[in-house]
Amino acid sequence: MAEKTQSKAQGAEIDAQAARDLYRRMRLIRTFEDTVQQQFQKGNVHGTTHLYSGQEASGVGVCSMLTEGDKVAGTYRGHGHSIALGVSPQKLMDEMFGRETGACGGRAGSMNVVDVESGLIGCFGIVGGSIGAATGAALSEKLLKTGNVAVAFFGDGTSNQAYFHESLNWAQIEKLPVVFVCENNLYMEFTPIENVTAGAIGSRPQAMGIHYQQVDGNDVFAVREAAAEAIEHARSGAGPAFLETMTYRFVGHSRSDPGKYRKPGELDEWKQRDPLILGRQSLQERYGIESERLDEIDADVAKELQEIVERGLAAPFPDPANGGGEFK
Amino acid sequence: MAEKTQSKAQGAEIDAQAARDLYRRMRLIRTFEDTVQQQFQKGNVHGTTHLYSGQEASGVGVCSMLTEGDKVAGTYRGHGHSIALGVSPQKLMDEMFGRETGACGGRAGSMNVVDVESGLIGCFGIVGGSIGAATGAALSEKLLKTGNVAVAFFGDGTSNQAYFHESLNWAQIEKLPVVFVCENNLYMEFTPIENVTAGAIGSRPQAMGIHYQQVDGNDVFAVREAAAEAIEHARSGAGPAFLETMTYRFVGHSRSDPGKYRKPGELDEWKQRDPLILGRQSLQERYGIESERLDEIDADVAKELQEIVERGLAAPFPDPANGGGEFK
Amino acid sequence: MADSNGTLEYRVAIREAIAAEMERDETVVFFGEDVAIAGGVFAVTPGLYERFGDRVIDTPISELAMSAGAFGAAVTGLRPIFEIMFADFLLLAMDSLVNQAAKYWYVSNEQASCPLVVRAAMGAGGNFGAMHSQSPIPWLQGVPGLKVVAPATATDARALLRQSIRDDNPVAFLEHKRLYSVKDPVSDDDPEVLPLGKAAVVREGTDVTLVSISKGVRDCLRAADELSERGVNAEVVDLRSLRPLDTETVLNSVAKTNRVVIVEEGPLIGGWGANLMGIVAAEGLHDLDDAWTIACPETPIPYSPTLEDPFMPDEAKIVREVASRLGVDAEIATGA
């Protein structure tokens, strides 16, 4: 978690090395997700998966502003949240493979990963769960006076659900140090978000007087800056902050998704604003980092993933005789 | 339901006779509640009760603008909603007494009364239930093209609960003909509403683009006028309307309530704005109805309640051998 | 409709039942998340929206509002069917189902009924993990007023769903995810509806009674086939519903076989299997020579195939246990 500790000291301003790390982490997520997809098709990943491809800047931007002891609650689309926070991609892949070496020993699978040591209190397969859990974690931070914050990631469609409303209200009443990050990728599964949502999502936290920002969720630097403000607000004791990151999912909602609901040309347009493309541009413009250096990162990450897969597929499956017996 | 049918034809403007009826109905509720309280103390009403005393103008004003076929969902504080809608006070009292002649044959009790013939789809003992149920009833009205509306009554404290958020959103998306009537009596049980509610309640429906009005909930004429607009909005197909009636509870939340939470002088101030006092003033000012005529109504209602109690206490208890066996 | 092989797919059976009842009764409506335009995440309901228009509705992610909406609609003239995508999410909808819908007919003193059906995909075996694999039966069975139906075959699914939609009070209709793609033979004699609360003896036998519901029935039938090769003649009872609960059919079978094994995909403690066993034991105590329940370990459902596979009360486990308790060679019996 070196990066996180560092960034706290600096605010949103970072040096070239840290900027390169941001890019690397986004690439790591993308390549991880591509690999999960391939391995799913090969039968090494089971059940179902919900990939984060296209949304990397949101998770990476937000988590890069967190510090030691902060907590994160992710979703079923949680590989990105996990890697952004610093969960070992090896442990994560091993979990997808159902191995004993997985983050949860193969018990959790794609949707429910927990990694306490990174501050990942959980990924929540049931929509809205992350919001309620992070609110509770923030109650701990407040009462235990840790100075830490808790972050809830969730999607646009989740704003119509019970946890959202009840938890936002309670967090604001109790002035809890929680940051609600709504990753608005325009769709609730296959349904355009406007078809199922009355009014703008942002007007809901605002109706409760909650600090609200909307940001380009594909620009990792913009997300960082907005997150810095939101996190600072929450950490200061002023109550929760709500950050809406506008983004787009490049792949199917889950493994079986015809994608028919997308508006014509929409995917292509968003692909031009791929967080990785925008990231490369920013690194070149702001830090003069050449394209070749970034290609090296890409190649490096590709190699890392290859090794991860090799190690993962060689890892042992869990033995049902261990645990799984009487509940503690 | 004569009164209701009439009022539809006329809009909020009414003649002296109808105005007197409004007053009479408010008095009927107040005396009914006083009687329930006495009978509770005598051991003839069981379990618990939540009285509507002080809030009469809200229920009476709204229900007086409904028409044949409209539906109402009330709360555990539902005697007022029921009587306002036209449920027989005899059947209601018999229900409190647990008699076979009660609205639900003694099966429901104070909190859960259903009276299909009046359009009372139910009183909901669990907070928020009325909101969800009325939203569903409005789905029927819309799909069956009845031209009717459904009304949900609920309290201020209920605005922090799951049903509230999910149902408001869905109703607005589907443009359902439902009127949400939030009876804001300033307290959620013993807790001042501002202690548990972030922001103004009204900003929540407004955040969803729902038609919103706030009205003096102790002035039955003001409530009628506002309700006319809200109901018309819903009935027209323009989607739900939200009416916040500002009022105050004169008695304990439920049967055991120390009342310590009230601010000094608050109860007295509100008692000067008793809906019955305001009602008398309006009848005198608007229609020149003399105080003596209104005293006659009061006496008449008192007599009616006495007879209701006599008949109710003479009615048979239900026989457990009837029904209660295999579920249909 | 049968396909060219004369068989019917389970998911198609569900779709046909909904379509037939919507055709038959204009007050039947259907809603859920992504059920209309997208046709449902398990591809159960494509085509219904095109056919029935605004009677098929895509909802927000609002399980509680859906459930309460179905309740409110059901008591005011519609017959709603709604889908809770994974049965695990029923927990978000339970207040309305249990406190409103299930109680309405009784508490209103039978003034009005509440005809609604909640469909949900349940069950483990697909590596969906602990929150997308549960059987909700333990949460739902102890609720007077709420019928719980879970068909084992495509033809039963069609007939039971049609009857559930016609039923005047709430029904939880549970579809096991591992059954959506099974195909069962159809014939012209298949009944349009089947009564709720009537179990079926789906295989006659004399030595032991295997009782289950939903996917478990298919496991029992395969186990019975294997057991018959070892000389054990098992009778198999498909309960079809868990409320109403047809204990009579089970008792009649047990009176014949004197041995009963109840197979449940779920925990033993608080499960329907031991509950039924308790009812059977109390009524048929002196008919019983042997009786036990095969259920899951008392933990959440694990993800990894090496953990989830042995977690399930499958055919092999049934064969093994029955063979061993009946003194038949277990090794041979498991087909090893």
Place this chain on the structure above:
Amino acid sequence: MADSNGTLEYRVAIREAIAAEMERDETVVFFGEDVAIAGGVFAVTPGLYERFGDRVIDTPISELAMSAGAFGAAVTGLRPIFEIMFADFLLLAMDSLVNQAAKYWYVSNEQASCPLVVRAAMGAGGNFGAMHSQSPIPWLQGVPGLKVVAPATATDARALLRQSIRDDNPVAFLEHKRLYSVKDPVSDDDPEVLPLGKAAVVREGTDVTLVSISKGVRDCLRAADELSERGVNAEVVDLRSLRPLDTETVLNSVAKTNRVVIVEEGPLIGGWGANLMGIVAAEGLHDLDDAWTIACPETPIPYSPTLEDPFMPDEAKIVREVASRLGVDAEIATGA
């Protein structure tokens, strides 16, 4: 603390347990609707807010957020206790309890525990009607990872609640409304804590075993007294918790008495009573001469006293049924 008669009121026992654990462990917090300033609608928790300040919190009417908040707090260093005012409202909180809290320790591969206690007032007999009188046990018992505790006496309540708070995983702690005002004798030997999952033989006997939990235990004890006057010597087992479920104590008792009656305030179908009976029957089949369950009718709970009174499985019903099945004169036995 004992009052001047040397007895302890049940509601005071609960209060003392919370206070003692809050004193002992700074991470224990307590929240719920009107539990702090007002001291709870059943007057269980007055004084705690004054004593522990911001560790005792009044919440909005947000059962789901409370439950999820307790979960999130429990996995990050607090030990929350929260109150769901009436157990009937637990249905609004169940997603978090079942899908988050109960599964956390197992699914996280035992990385972290989830030490929370949800307290709720349950039970009928007070004419509160169908939505304020239920026993939530049928909904909760079939959830691996969620302990279910329901004490019968004030001293048990105190010791079991203290242990529940210390337990490292979620506990549903159920308090019967009809017990809040009962008083039980205290002594200096009362244990500070009692283990969860350990039943108690609260009366020794030889002829029949009566098994119950919570208020039902007190009904059984009174019934046993009356039965003893008719020459029937009943043993009474208080289960104390339904998960973990101490079947061993029941089996040991049944091995002695050969007859078991399980008394449940709730429906038979899907209830814990027949479930336990099924487990006992499977394991102790050949010890049993007679076995049955006394439960409620399969309907919602009615309001009117003339309906609710006979709905309950009370002392008189237990005496009547045991007397009649054991061939003792029932009329005399009911005390008529």
